[in-house]
Amino acid sequence: MSKFVHLHIHSEFSLLDGANRIKDLPVRAKELGMDSIAITDHGVMFGAIDFYKACKKEGIKPIIGCEVYVAPRSRLQKEPGIDNHYYHLILLAKNNEGYKNLSKLVSLSFVDGYYYKPRIDREILEQYHEGLICLSACLAGEVNQALLMNQTERAEEIALWHKKVFGDDYYIEIQNNGIREQVLANQKLVQLARKLNIPLVATNDAHYLKREDAYNHEVLLCIQTGKRMSDEDRMKFDTDELYVKSPEEMSEYFKAFPDAIENTVKIAEQCNVEFEFGHTILPNYDVPPEYPTHYDFLKELCDKGLEKRYGKNLSEEIQKRAEYELGIIKKMGYVDYYLIVWDFIHYAKTNGIPVGPGRGSGAGSILAYAIEITDIDPIKYGLLFERFLNPERISMPDFDVDFSDERRQEVIDYVARKYGHDHVSQIITFGTMAAKMVIRDVARVLDYPYSEADALAKMIPNEIHITIKKALEQNKELKDRYDTDEQTRKILDIAMGLEGMPRQASTHACGVVITKDPVDTYVPLYVRDGQINTQYIMTTLEELGLLKMDFLGLRNLTVIQNTIEMVKENHGVDVEFDHDMSDPKVYKLWQDGNTSGIFQFESQGMTNFMKELKPDCLEDLIAGVSLYRPGPMDQIPRYIRGKQNPGHNEYTHPSLEPILNVTYGCMVYQEQVMQIVRDLAGYSLGRADLVRRAMGKKKLDVMAKEREVFIHGQVGEDGNIVVPGCVRNGIDEVSANKIFDEMAEFAKYAFNKSHAACYAVVSYRTAYLKAYYPAEFMAATLNSYLGNLDKAPQYIDECKRLGIQILKPDINKSFEKFTVEVNNSEAVGKIRFGLGAIKNVGTVPVENIVAERKENGEYKSFTDFCERIADTQVNKKCVESLIKAGVFDELEQTRATLLASFEAIMDTIQSGKKKGFNGQVSMFDLGTEQEKEEMEKQKYQYEEHPEMPEKEMLSMEKEMLGIYISGHPLEKLREQIIHSTNINSMDLVQISEQSLANNAENSTNVDEMANVQARNSKPKFVDGQKVKYAGIITSIKKKYTKNNKIMAFITIEDLYGAVEIIAFENAVIEAGRSLIEENIVVVDGRLSIRDDQEPTIIANEIRDFGDEKLNVVTFDITDFTEEQKDKLRCAIKYFSGDKNNMNVQVKIGDEIRPCGAIYYNDEIKKIFDEI
Structure with a gap:
């Protein structure tokens, strides 16, 4: 039996305060001869379950507790200067009732009592004290504070109250931690305990594992508070004693x-x-009373659904598949699971909320297809039920569901109403200190120069889940610096000590838990920005058996729905997608590389892949989203060859052809691995899925065993054949071994076909709408970015390519969103800019403007507009923005006149209303048009001005709309800029997406497929690369460094977006007069790519674009031989460069195409001469 047990310990989940890793605590306890250990994080129970499992693994008893914050008065009182003070108190759960009460107290501290900290009070402590042991806590405890202030009587009253509530389960806590005040407190605490007959308990308030970890803990506190170790006023503990001490100590x-x-x-x-x-x-799911059981209700839904999907005469295959699935679902106890999911999807569809065709492995269920949980036929596309619900592996099924991002919350609200608001909660997630981030944090705390810290962090490879230790093994330069440079070694050692610890809590992007009893019966709750979350992460909730659902918001579903609505309004057509998804006009978009706006296919790499592949069926799209990922990308050339030459596909064994012919001999999907194991070796699909999992997770012992079974089969103890094996099925041993090796290698990267198929359907639908209704589709796409138009320029550019005119906003024609104006004489509609996209206007003013126009007709003049909206929320700031955006351009006055006159006109109207003129007949209701015009001039005095220059008008549009509409200052220079530069703003967007994907483990991005695609896109640019960029300066912010040197942050916009340029003193001084807003410049510099920031360009030189010399060589290749073309291709490919640029373009007939910049030297000159 242990001589001592630690009862006051802070883990890594006392965020940026505790430095004890959960996994290390029970290991250390065992090393020190203790059989139990507690966890008491500050105000939270984030790590309770992980701690419990870690202790059980080591044979140590886990004690679940919390150091709660106690309000000085009621937890409901939140008066500044009084209630921002709080006390500490240790609570430990004796039993499961105590755990539930502790969870309740911690939950209420967030839900009711949060004020600076999550706080409980005496009222709820008394109400939920059963099953809890209470310790008086550290120096911040209420008893300690009273004693330190010499308020002995008050200290006694506090202690006696707790003794009354907890009885023998209340203890006075003493510590010996090297803190001076603690020595004085201990004397008084012992005296009080003896006097009141309250037992003592010794603790150590351990914040780190060993004494030598104290320095790392100080660094951690600096990271929390934003301080440096050199700051004298930083938060710190004046001791190195707060570690997990031995019983002897x-x-x-x-x-x-x-x-x-x-x-x-x-x-x-x-x-x-x-x-x-x-x-x-x-x-609990309530079925209609006429059904004897929940299964009967599900069975009827299934039968009706199958008839709707396949007709009355069901094939034997469909009938058997449905019966099989129903049997498995009933046997495993998941009937209610299907009904719960069906119910909220049915609600969504009934209420016009767009729902995706499916997501994840759930699309492999024919039952899900029948009852319209999913919308893709698993029989037609070879999707497997066992990939979703494996009868040989007990685990909760998991339907992830996509909804329109604008209406997702409506579905969550419905679920909360149905099951009870206290039965539904969103889920917490944690951002951790990843390798690069923690290096930068530690370097900052230690006053390491920023540039050197940045360089050190960038030596960590861009890999997901990369660790510093792994980076030291991979990067020789980093290892050499670690071995030879003391400062580098210090930073990396500390960083490795803190790496991976949680940094902050946030709300999971899509996770929702639905419980039988109130959520806080099972888990504690946490509140962030008014949103209630569980304190346990998604996987922990699943381990506890709770129902977790992913309600995902997918922007593209909103785009599809909005397009369909606009098509109905503009053309009277109800869009119906072709069921077999085989329209050649749709696939031509992929074949031609016109993929802007098409779900999952917008990246340049994916676009190039599709142009080469020439897809013509959904199977190609499914394969496309599956192959364009790490690992499988190596199969892309083979897949393309197979597509183009279907009769020449090669198979390791003929028996593979029926399985792999759909992917031209390539293994692409997890389901194919399962089918190979089943069809060749005779496995059940359930066991085949287990084999696939073992291969994917590289479980070598399982794989070795299964290799033997796969080849030679398995015979049971009773002599019956359990698995026939390949050899019994006529496949030779050599081929079987080779097939197993191929599966084992591929399974590491194999993708879930069900998920890819669902997303391919969404992709097809977006492409269908773009092919047949391009104006409506592009308008809907622009609307999906209405709150943030950063991506709008690339879609505006796409509209121009499609021949779709973008019309500026108009007070009589615009609505809140982008709309399409149709003219029967024109082949394609025009997109009208929405009023809701104008800065400083807002939703309510737009609603006022549109409602008034709808009720009383178009605005006849600016003053008519001002009179009619005078009693609404359309204020002067709003009107000024509307003028600048050009919404009144179709009326008589110029923008310059309106800007000079609008305030006086609005004041005159308001003054008239105050004098009682409102309610009278408007002057515009009487007389001829000429008379009305004369009356207006008499009543309102315009300060007449000629129209402002086009450049100024464009600048105002950009200011108000975020993009240029009437024209672009760079449009006339488009070709020259393309030939003079080697990077644009869209390139930087792709760099940013790739960086985000590399750090996806710390994000809540709901689209993991987009992440893996971005991660695997071959980087076109790397950190530190020399680049040339051109555009118009839109803002300049100058500042002085600590060394009193000037630097500037310059935003420069090109035709597609904007880029931030950082210019240090030399570049700023040399730029001189070039550095003014609205000037068109070219920047020579280098790329700066950081995972935690948007990519920027560090300027070496900034100069007027007019000074740029354009060196262009044009090759007319109309009559070139293939040999000449090959030489030119090689020259462009192998001599691409970033200085001494020669811009190459080719001419084919009358068409000229830019090919890129090359490094011009004697060698390339010789090649050009030969060509």
Whole structure:
């Protein structure tokens, strides 16, 4: 039996304060001869379940606790200067009732009591004290604070109140931690405890594992507070004693109070919380009363759904598949799961909320297809049920569902109403200190120069889940610096000590938990920005058996729905997608590379892949989104060859052809691995899925065993054949071994075909709409970015390519969003800019403007507009923005006149209303048009001005709309800029997306497929690369460094977006007069790519674009031989460069195409001469 047990310990989940890793605590406890250990994080229980499992793994008893914050008065009182003070208190769960009460207290501290900190109070402590042990806590405890202020009577009252509530389960806590105030407090605490007959308990408030970790902990505190180690006023503990001490050390420290040590063991013996994993707790689903069982209701839904999907005469295959799935679902107890998912999807579809065709492996269920949870035929596309729900592996099924991003919350609200708001919660997630970030953090805290810290961080490879230790193994330069440079070694050692610890909590992007009883019955709650979350992450909730659902918001579903609505309004057509998804006109978009706006296919790499592949069926799209990922990309050339020469596909064995012919001999999907194992070796699909999982996770022991079974089969103890094996099925051993090797290698990268198929359907639908209704589709796409038009320029550019005119906003024609104006004489509609996209206008003013126009007709003049909206929320700031955006350009006055006159006109109208003129007949209701015009001139005095220059008007449009509409200052220079530069703003957007994808483990991005695609896109640009960029300066911010040197942050916009340029003193001085807003410049510089920031360009030189010399060589290749073309291709490919640029373009007939810039030297000159 242990002589001492730690009962006051802070783990890494006391965010940026505790430095004890959960996994290390039970290991250390075992090393020190302790059989129990507690976790008491500050105000939270984030790590309770992980701690419990880690302790159980090491054979150590886990004690679940929390150091709660206690309000000085009521938790409901939140008065500044009084209630921002709080006390600490340790609570430990004796049993499962205590755990539930602790969860309740912690939940209420966030839900009711949050004020600077999550706080409980005496009221709820008394209400939920059963099953809890209470310790008086550290120096911040209420008893300690009273004693330190010499308020002995108050300290006694506090202690007696807790003794009254907790009885023998209340302890006075003493510590010996090297802090001066603690020595004085201990004397008084012991006196009080003896006087009131309250037992003592010894703790150490351990914030780190070992004494030598104290420095790392100080660095961690600096990261939390934004301080440096050199700051004298930084938060710190004046001791290195707050570590997990041995029983011997604690006994020595408290040898005068042996009972305080003995009581730690006594308390530990009383604490016996047990969690149950692996069971399922589904919420109650009420079926209509006419159905005897829930299964009967599901069965009828299935039967009706199958008839709707396949007709009355079902094939034997469909009938057997449905019966099989229903049997498995009933046997495994997931009938209610299907009904719960069906119910909220049915609600969404009934209420016009767009729902995706499916997501993840759930599309492999024919039952899901029948009852319209999914919308892709698993029979037609070879999707497997066992990939979703494996009868040989007990695990909760998992339907992830996409909804329109604008209406997703409506579905969550419905679920909350149906099951009870206290039965539904969103889910927490944690951002961790990843390798690059923690290096930068530590370097900053240690006053390491920014540039050197940045260079050090950039030596970490751009790999997902990369660690510093792994980087040291991979990067020789980094390892050499670590071995030879003391400062580098210090930074990296500290960073490795903190790496991976949670940094902040946030709300999971899509996770929702639905529980049978109130959520806080099972788990504690956390509140962030008014949003209630569970304190346990998604995987922990699943382990506890709770129902977790992913309600994902997909922007593209909103685009599809909005397009369909506009098509109906403009053309009277109800869009119906072709069921077999085989329209050649649609596939031509991929074949020609016109993929802007098409879901999953917008990246340049994916576009190039499709242009080469020439897809003509959905299977090609499914393969496309599956292959364009790490690992499988190597199969792309083979896939393309197979597509183009279908009769020449090669198979390791003929038996593979029926499985792999759909992918031209390539292994692409996880389902294909399962089918190979089943069809060649005779496995059940359930066991085949287990083999696939083992291969994917590289479980070598399982794979070795399964290799033998796959080749030679398995015979049961009764002599019956369990698995026939390849050899029994006529496949030779050599081929079987080779096939197993191929599967094992490929399974690491194999993708879920069900998920890819669902997304291919969404992709097809977006492409269908773009092919047949391009104006409506592009308008809907622009609307999807209405709140952030950063991506709009590339779609505006696409509209121009498609011949779709973008019309500026108009007070009589614009609505809130982008709309399409149709003219029967024109082949394609025009897109009208929406008023809601204008800065400083807002939704309510737009609604006022549109409603008034709809009720009383178009605005006849600017003053008519001002009169009619005078009593609405359309204020002067709003009107000024409308003028600048050009919405009144079709009326009589110029923008310059309106800007000079609008305030006086609005004041005159308001003045008239105050004098009682409102309610009278408007002057515009009487007389002829000429008379009205004369009356207006008499009543309102315009300050007449000629129209402002075009450049100024464009600048105002850009200011108000975020993009240029009437024209672009760079449009006339488009070709010259293309030939003079080697990077544009869209390139930087792709760099940013790739960087985000590399750090996706710390993001809540709901689209993991987009992440893996971005991660695997071959980088066109790298950090530090020399680049040339050109555009118009839109803003300049100058500042002085600590060394009193000037630097500038310059925003320069090109035809597609904007880029931030950083210019240091030399570049700023040399730029001189070039550095003014609205000037068109060219920048020579180098790329700066950081994972935690948007990519920027560090300027070496900034100069007027007019000074740029354009060196262009044009080759007319109309009559070139193939040999000449090859030489030119090689020259462009192998001599691409970034200085001494020669811009190459080719002419084919009357068409000229730019080919890129090359490094011009004697060698390339010789090649050109030969050509």
